[in-house]
Amino acid sequence: MSIIREHTQHTLTDVWRTINIDALQEDSSVNFDTSALRPPVPEISEADVRALTSRVRQLLRGGDAEGALRACLESPVYENGGSNTEAAKEAALQTVVEVLQSIKASDMTPVLRGIYASEGGSEALDVLMKYLYKGMAAASTVPPGGSAPRTPTRVTPQPTGFSQMGPRPGASSESTGAAMSVLLSWHEKVVEVAGLGCIGRVMTDWRRV
């Protein structure tokens, strides 16, 4: 037997590089549940969100915009790996967007200042910021009226000879454009009141809406 190791097909390839060595180590981070390291989030069902929505609408009709916004920021529906359903989260987002759209541009800053100055206001604005980002993400990825793929996989030449007149991704239609502009102007106002720290917290926070 030679001292020089014979190279086989296996040793010459870099297959060994693809071995996940962390999985072999007992106390590695891939081998434990990271959710244990995160703060617990409350369970909120879709029915709860519906109840909240009607309460918020009542407040809005009564002209209490600040109260309405506060109410829907106080019980955000966080992702918790199951029991908080996608539908509940979506409904919560719709409620927030509805409130945001109903507040006049001139009232934005006073409303935000009012919330920020109150007890737990900083956290409420963090939640608002999360909904703003989620709203923007939703508005730019979901084309109106359907669940078409996010991006066209490949633009193939059409045999018919017609050019594709589909909407551009991102700015898909008038309504999402309008929704986006509302969210953007709110975003600006929230940063004015709650500072850049607010954006940092949205990115840091494990509790996603």
Next chain:
Amino acid sequence: MAAPEVHHLFHAPVADHSFSADRTTLAVARDTSVELYARVGNAFKLKDELKGHDKTVTSIDIAPTSGRIVSCSQDRNAIVWEPTPNGYKPTLVLLRINRAATFVRWSPSETKFAVGSGDRLIAVCYFEEENDWWVSKHLKKPIRSTITTVAWHPNSVLLAAGSTDAHARVLSSFIKGVDARPDPTAWGERLPFNTVCGEYMNRSAGWIHSVAFSPSGDALAFAAHDSSITVVYPSAPEQPPRAVVTITTQQLPFMSLLWNGESEIIAAGHDCEAFRFRGGEAGWELLGSLEAKGRSSAADQREESALNMFRQMDLKGKVKDDTQLKTVHQNTVTMIRPYEEAGGVVSKFSSSGVDGRVVIWTV
């Protein structure tokens, strides 16, 4: 407030800095070496370079009494530099870790130091006379991720550590034969090695950047990546804490903090300037920046002639040169340390950052 003393050492990040007890020597971690600067008049001049690490040096600390320097690096080693008449004598420490060493601090007793690492453990190192080397014991148990920072309790037994698993922990690093049995504190009474005296997390579970015990050791503050500072007041061993106060700020995250007495915290970070917090168990508040704003430096007041204006517009397409920040530090402040203190009250502190400046501030 006196103007800060600014020392622009070089154009490279300062990972950590430490002053000797007499404040004539300044050690900074620059790339893979530790540079020693000596005070000459009002400036600091490069005096010595300690080479021994072959990867980025992440942290250094000078023991105030013995003058020993400890440095740690991404090459997974820590080195103790012993001052001798003909220069510093390096001694490698057996850390037994296989990820980068991230942070090192001497205990107040100077018989031990703690090295945080990316290996999800803290190596507590002490000198073994019979073998004539530094050995380490590992604090391992509840740590789930990289240790970013450690801080010592005044009794040299309790150790606070911040980690990227979003927890600030208080652990016992009691080593038989090295430490005397500590007096019971609010953190714990019996403290065998690796006793977990407390585990704290803030609401949004951000990375911990800095931890610090108050001068008495009866409160713990930590800064996290969600731009917040949390102060924990323990009640009694094995009991939930008396109060946990979190304040979220409008600023960018803080990278380093220190206590000034029991009711004031100074923190600095990505905003490139230091902020003052005041409060107690009932609550804390951000008082504001420690820098006097509106300070117009000489560079700002360069001749405002028409010629200059048009020249600027021609060269740069704008009139005002806005490439300078209004703060003294021109980039993130990564470390602040007490410079002059008496009885826990800091009268001057020093800061260093990514911009290669070391600044001494009067509080």
